[in-house]
Amino acid sequence: MTIACLVLGMAGSGKTTLVQRLASHLSSKDECTYLVNLDPAVTQVPYEPNVDIRDTLNYKDVQVEFQLGPNGAILTALNLFATRIDQLVELLESREEQVDTFVVDTPGQVEVFTWSSSGSIIAESIASSFPTVLLYVVDTPRATKPLTFVSNMIYACSIMYRMQLPLVVVWNKKDLVSTEFAQRWLSDFDTFDEAMQQLEGDYSSNLARSMALAMEEFYRVVSCCSISAVTGEGMDELWSGIQTAANEFATFRKHKKQSATSEETTTTNDKTDSPVPETTSRQRIWNKVQGSTEDIDHTSMEFYNQTRNSNSVGSRTENSSFSCPDKEKEEYEALLQQFQTKCSSNFASE
Numbered sequence: 001m002t003i004a005c006l007v008l009g010m011a012g013s014g015k016t017t018l019v020q021r022l023a024s025h026l027s028s029k030d031e032c033t034y035l036v037n038l039d040p041a042v043t044q045v046p047y048e049p050n051v052d053i054r055d056t057l058n059y060k061d062v063q064v065e066f067q068l069g070p071n072g073a074i075l076t077a078l079n080l081f082a083t084r085i086d087q088l089v090e091l092l093e094s095r096e097e098q099v100d101t102f103v104v105d106t107p108g109q110v111e112v113f114t115w116s117s118s119g120s121i122i123a124e125s126i127a128s129s130f131p132t133v134l135l136y137v138v139d140t141p142r143a144t145k146p147l148t149f150v151s152n153m154i155y156a157c158s159i160m161y162r163m164q165l166p167l168v169v170v171w172n173k174k175d176l177v178s179t180e181f182a183q184r185w186l187s188d189f190d191t192f193d194e195a196m197q198q199l200e201g202d203y204s205s206n207l208a209r210s211m212a213l214a215m216e217e218f219y220r221v222v223s224c225c226s227i228s229a230v231t232g233e234g235m236d237e238l239w240s241g242i243q244t245a246a247n248e249f250a251t252f253r254k255h256k257k258q259s260a261t262s263e264e265t266t267t268t269n270d271k272t273d274s275p276v277p278e279t280t281s282r283q284r285i286w287n288k289v290q291g292s293t294e295d296i297d298h299t300s301m302e303f304y305n306q307t308r309n310s311n312s313v314g315s316r317t318e319n320s321s322f323s324c325p326d327k328e329k330e331e332y333e334a335l336l337q338q339f340q341t342k343c344s345s346n347f348a349s350e
């Protein structure tokens, strides 16, 4: 089974270092990894990505062209890239036979995955072809502050429920600080409450307490793992956590399918036994894109239109030029047309 891991987390938590560590750890077990960098603003990566968003999009150009600040440009670059996610998925599918694990590095702008559509589209598109696990990396030394701890957990929780994919919280940098406190705070509210007492009377401490109580269910179910991406400590446990989560993927999918089916049943009523039509992965992805247009905007679609014939998802080690038979192209154009119409009506209604 080829697994896909999406590595997410706040800036500086150690995502890129973990991608490199995971690749070398798996390579020592004769497992083949395929690395995708989706951080358009990173200047250097300590691994050789097989696919790199920087080959498709120049983040500085995005910043200048759309007059954006650094964060806006990263978000827009991901939106632009999401319009080509089908190409990336096709590329990954073509490598499935040779590859054991796809590892996707993402930017520290975690809002891409908490509220932007492009994060959902990217995750959902990959998950439509491979069992997919989210690795939420935490900078543990920073999370020793109770407020930072809770805010990290809120992000992790919202990503897990938004994506409906199995998630492992990776407590990173254990070479710098013991991660035991995190395990205690997750399993016993009183110990967290004691830590909060130092901030007694502060408005934010009351809020953090309430949030921690509200999050108890998430704390109970979430998988955790302590590692050091620098020293490699804990990597065996992480790998077994990833495999367990990948096996849970089917359960997550089943729930999602069931809720989709029950929604469909309430609308179509008498069509429950009719066979589900076969769809190509490209169609499935575009169906998803069509359902998530709130911030894949006109600019992104213009970019797609301008470049789709001349360019393709960038890749340093792959020849990934995009070509498709005319019939498929027609289908694709029709889907694109629908998508653009939907974008226009969304904008018109704002």
Ligand SMILES: Nc1nc2c(ncn2[C@@H]2O[C@H](COP(=O)(O)OP(=O)(O)OP(=O)(O)O)[C@@H](O)[C@H]2O)c(=O)[nH]1
Pocket (backbone or CB within 6 Å): 009, 010, 011, 012, 013, 014, 015, 016, 017, 018, 039, 042, 106, 107, 108, 109, 172, 173, 174, 175, 176, 227, 228, 229, 230, 231
């Ligand atoms: N001591 C220690 N340092 C680490 C560990 N993991 C990462 N770092 C350091 O933390 C810093 C940030 O690491 P990155 O891997 O670039 O973090 P990132 O999450 O990819 O950062 P962004 O790309 O900004 O989102 C670097 O200086 C790393 O060397 C770890 O396990 N232990």
